Amino acid sequence: MRATLIHGPRxxxxxxxPEPTLLADTDAIVRVTAACVCxxxxxxxxxxxxxxxxxRIGHEFIGRIxxxxxxxxxxxxxxFVVAPWANSCGTCPPCRDGVQVACEHRAHWGGADEFGLPVxxxxxxxxxxxxxxxxxxxxxxxxxxxxxxxxxxxxLSDVMGTGHHAALGARVAPGRSVVVVGDGAVxxxxxxxxxxxxxxxxxxxxxxADRAALAREFGATDVVAERGAEAAAxxxxxxxxxxxxxxxxxxxxxxxxxxxxxxxxxxGALGFVGVPHGDDxxxxxxxxxxNISVAGGAASTRAYLPELLTDVLAGxxxxxxxxxxxxxxxxxxxxxxxxxxRRAIKVMLIP
Numbered sequence: 001m002r003a004t005l006i007h008g009p010r011x012x013x014x015x016x017x018p019e020p021t022l023l024a025d026t027d028a029i030v031r032v033t034a035a036c037v038c039x040x041x042x043x044x045x046x047x048x049x050x051x052x053x054x055x056r057i058g059h060e061f062i063g064r065i066x067x068x069x070x071x072x073x074x075x076x077x078x079x080f081v082v083a084p085w086a087n088s089c090g091t092c093p094p095c096r097d098g099v100q101v102a103c104e105h106r107a108h109w110g111g112a113d114e115f116g117l118p119v120x121x122x123x124x125x126x127x128x129x130x131x132x133x134x135x136x137x138x139x140x141x142x143x144x145x146x147x148x149x150x151x152x153x154x155x156l157s158d159v160m161g162t163g164h165h166a167a168l169g170a171r172v173a174p175g176r177s178v179v180v181v182g183d184g185a186v187x188x189x190x191x192x193x194x195x196x197x198x199x200x201x202x203x204x205x206x207x208x209a210d211r212a213a214l215a216r217e218f219g220a221t222d223v224v225a226e227r228g229a230e231a232a233a234x235x236x237x238x239x240x241x242x243x244x245x246x247x248x249x250x251x252x253x254x255x256x257x258x259x260x261x262x263x264x265x266x267x268g269a270l271g272f273v274g275v276p277h278g279d280d281x282x283x284x285x286x287x288x289x290x291n292i293s294v295a296g297g298a299a300s301t302r303a304y305l306p307e308l309l310t311d312v313l314a315g316x317x318x319x320x321x322x323x324x325x326x327x328x329x330x331x332x333x334x335x336x337x338x339x340x341x342r343r344a345i346k347v348m349l350i351p
Contacts, residue, residue, distance in 0.1 A: 002351065003124030004332045007054045009047030010340075012333040017056070020128035023117045025071030028132035030081060034150045035061040035123045035349045036323070037335050038085070038158060039184050040275050045336050048277055056110035058123030059085040060157040062150060064143075065136075066126070074133045080143055081136040082309070083122065083129060084302040085109075085158040090134020098303040100134075107131060123332060125351040137305045139313075151320025151348060152312045155189065159346070160308055160319040161301030162273050163189030163250070167197055169271025169295035170246035174198030177239050179263045180220070182250030183211040185322040185346040186273060188218055190248040192319055195219030196311070203235055203244065205259070211345060214321060232262035243268065249296070250274050254281035264292050272296040323348045 003017040020029055035058050043049040044057075065079045075081070087107040088100035095103050107113035107130040110121030120127040129135055139145075145153060152160075163186050172178055178194045180187050183206035194202050195218065203222045204215035212223040224234050236243055243265035249257055252274025258281065264270050272282075273296050287294060311317045325344040327335050335347035 001125040002329060003121060004057055004329070005054050006044055006051050006057045008051050010045060012045065012336045014330050014332050017124065020120050020126050022067055022069050023128065024113075024115075024130060025069040026131055026133065027069045028065050028072055028075055028129045028136060029067040030061070030063040030083065030127050030129055030136070031066045032061045032063040032122070032125055032127060032351050034063070034154050035329070035351070036154055037123070037332070037339055037347050037349070039186065039339070041336070042340055043275065043277065045340060056121030056124065058121040059109040060154060061122035061127060062153050062157065063127075068132065072132050075136055075138060078143070079138045080145070081138050082153050082156050082305060083127070083136055084161070084305060086298070086300065086302065087119075087129070087131055088134045088302055089131045095134060098300055100300040100302040101298040105131060123329065123349055125329070135302065137302070137309065139309065147326070148320060151323040152318055154348060155319035155322060156301070156305055156308050156312065158301055159185040159322060160189045160192070161304040162186050162299040163191075163248070164193040164304050164308065165299035165301070166190045166248040166250055166271040166273040166296055167193040167246070169269070169273070170248050171269040171293070172197045172199050172246045175200070176245040177201040177203070178246045178248065179203045179205065179235055179244040179260070180215075180248045180250065181205050181256050181260045181263070182274065183208060183215065184250065187248070187250035188214055188322050188345070189319050190250050191215050191220050192218040192317060194246070194248070196317060199246070201239065203238060205231065208342070210324070214345070217321065227259065229262065231259060235263045245269070246271070248273070252276050254278050257281035261286050261292065264290065266290045266292075269293040269295070273299055322346045326350060
């Protein structure tokens with residue numbers, strides 16, 4: 001089969017790889033119908049995260065089950081499924097608490113399972129899925145989704161659930177004002193999540209016309225292009241002299257965290273989901289002096305998938321709009337370059 005590998009900074013290749021097989025009773029084999037490039041994939045692509053040896057890459061995919069192990073009880077061959085970005089067993093204490101990213105038996109896409117057995121990356125034609133019952137979510141009544149539905153289902157594997165996680169961490173609720181820092185796919189989904197949770201004043205931070213337009217379509221009432229102190233002043237002006245009740249940090253840099261804190265009112269809440277890079281960006285003294293509550297981290301999208309899937313199938317949310325480009329799997333190197341150069345928000349890959 002064909003699959004995507006990263007060899008080093010800006011070195012993405014699509015190569016021939018072995019077809020996956022069932023290696024454990026709890027495995028499933030999924031034939032991938034769509035995968036995508038994540039913003040977090042750009043960290044190794046840019047060389048910020050090291051790639052000591054070539055490896056499979058990709059952690060978001062949807063597809064159809066081709067085979068299941070004898071221990072799989074909730075899934076069947078032919079089911080159409082969404083694979084969350086984090087593999088999870090579903091039965092250990094963290095999983096039972098809804099924190100599947102901390103699963104005690106987690107396998108890693110493009111890496112290995114807890115027994116050291118290889119696991120395929122999501123950007124390929126097929127994937128061996130360990131912990132199939134605890135990981136995969138079947139889509140009821142769907143066997144051949146069209147492109148629009150495929151995009152929204154694929155968004156549920158990571159970015160929509162992650163934006164929702166940021167909104168929950170920021171205590172978004174009806175009547176609260178919201179600022180979203182970051183206009184990538186996660187930030188845009190954070191805007192959509194804030195609207196879904198009832199916020200009526202949502203300020204998106206963006207300097208890009210296409211992303212700002214999508215933020216408004218998702219529910220943003222205002223767009224702020226300024227940065228730093230000027231951005232915080234603009235937020236204060238828009239909100240009648242106060243800062244935001246809830247702020248979503250969806251980038252992961254010291255600069256984005258500083259921006260988020262500047263925009264949070266005293267006693268407000270900040271939800272962070274940007275993968276941290278660089279120096280520790282969370283100053284305790286600012287949290288202390290402003291009494292800001294902070295929550296977030298890696299999102300357990302598996303916990304949110306059922307409720308978000310219901311809304312997608314009902315047509316009440318359409319997170320798939322974050323995909324503004326669709327490419328064949330063989331064009332994966334081009335997809336990475338497009339996202340790295342901000343010529344695309346998010347690229348869907350079709351094997």
